[in-house]
Amino acid sequence: MRVTETEMTKALRDWYDRYARTMPWRTGPAEKLAGTRPDPYSVWLSEVMLQQTTVAAVKKYHDRFVALWPSVADLAAAEDSEVMAEWAGLGYYARARNLLKCARAVVADHGGRFPDTHDALIALPGIGPYTAAAIAAIAFDRAETVVDGNVERVMSRLFDVATPLPAAKPELTAHAARLTPRDRPGDHAQAVMDLGATICTPRNPACGICPLRDPCLARQRGTQGERPVKAPKKAKPQRRGYAYVGRRADGAWLMETRPDKGLLGGMLGFPGSDWTQAPEPAPPAPADWREAGEAVHVFTHFALTLTVMVAELPPTNPERGHFVAAEAFRPAALPTLMRKVHDVATPHLAVERPGAAG
DNA sequence: TACACGTGGGT
């Protein structure tokens, strides 16, 4: 018995109606029944945060952003540094810079309302093919085909596609497009992604309880563990460098706002070397610098070990960076690498906390 | 097309 595309789509939708995950940016059953669409601002925020990022990590950040900035106009009016500080720890900081650009473009060019078409959405900063389709489908219920890593995996198994990614992408997109219904395309998009996240997982997929187990070609052929096929990864180079953590007698920290381009762009950090060959660089201020330890961190494409130098600094202006008052300094506003540097340095710094007795 | 771009959790 052949299972048609329409039947696959229906099986998936029925499954989603029973097992859809609850998310802060999704509407609940009662709102859905009343025909309420999700807030495009909330959907956009979640989709940008979800780019290469787990749902568990995103929930906290999404809710915090919505609480601080309830509308796209509020976000557009925010200080860059505040938004970057709130994004700290989530990674891929270009997303935060583009988030602000996008918010300001929505206010300046679209009257503060998100456009509801794929073409208008993809023209905005930080919105690519996936996110444009996702917002159009989820927020505006347009019949767009959403293709993320989940969809690629589900399609590669459902149709047993042996072509390696990323070359297989057009083929997988075509399969996904044929399954996209005119009715409730937003729910369909989220259904495929939920299926990929909870049933059709990368390892040990739960084929026994999958709504698509009958038509799934990989399941029939036993190849589900080999799908999708991916290009081999490259080895990670090891890099080294230095970071300088200096404090003034009043507790102020010597910090540097990193340039917008490049790694950790736009984020607050400690001055240091570039992370290439790493001869010990000139310190950012003259002082009695001493070694406190090492901070180890692994990025997507290289591993980094920073030698952490510490010193108490004179009140004179530094050659690099600027002082951040102790009261304004929050380790949580730093990218994770810099928070590790901070944690290595702190026990070695003999600066009294402002206001501390003695 | 290929690479730069973060981070934390799972196995």
Place this chain on the structure above:
DNA sequence: TACCCAAGTGT
């Protein structure tokens, strides 16, 4: 432990 991976985008 070491590797894999997550609702990708920009260049």
